[in-house]
Amino acid sequence: MCRSIKTLRRPGEAATTGELEAAARQYVRKLSGYREPSARNQDAFDAAIRDVAAASQRLIEAIGVDVEDGPNRWVSRDGAIHFGA
Numbered sequence: 001m002c003r004s005i006k007t008l009r010r011p012g013e014a015a016t017t018g019e020l021e022a023a024a025r026q027y028v029r030k031l032s033g034y035r036e037p038s039a040r041n042q043d044a045f046d047a048a049i050r051d052v053a054a055a056s057q058r059l060i061e062a063i064g065v066d067v068e069d070g071p072n073r074w075v076s077r078d079g080a081i082h083f084g085a
Helices: 017-032 039-062
Strands: 073-075 081-083
Touching (some): 017 039
Antiparallel strands (some): 073 081
16 A cells, blocks of 8 residues: 655655645545545545644654745655645
8 A cells, every 4th residue: 555655755854834735635545545535525535634734744843854835845766856736
């Protein structure tokens, strides 16, 4: 299950709020088994993403990594940084 999880932050750099949200979304998708929830489950899906992102931010800050406002950046295997939605 975890083989397809992407690195969302380069070590030694500040995390962005977009990266935390992307990581939370990725986790909730994996856990729920759905890429997109049904209209009926959208509120629960969105609430879970917010909760996981908040917990992720607490963890990142507790281990001494700064969190700054910004977009989701992801790092490909060749080390290039890409910007996502």
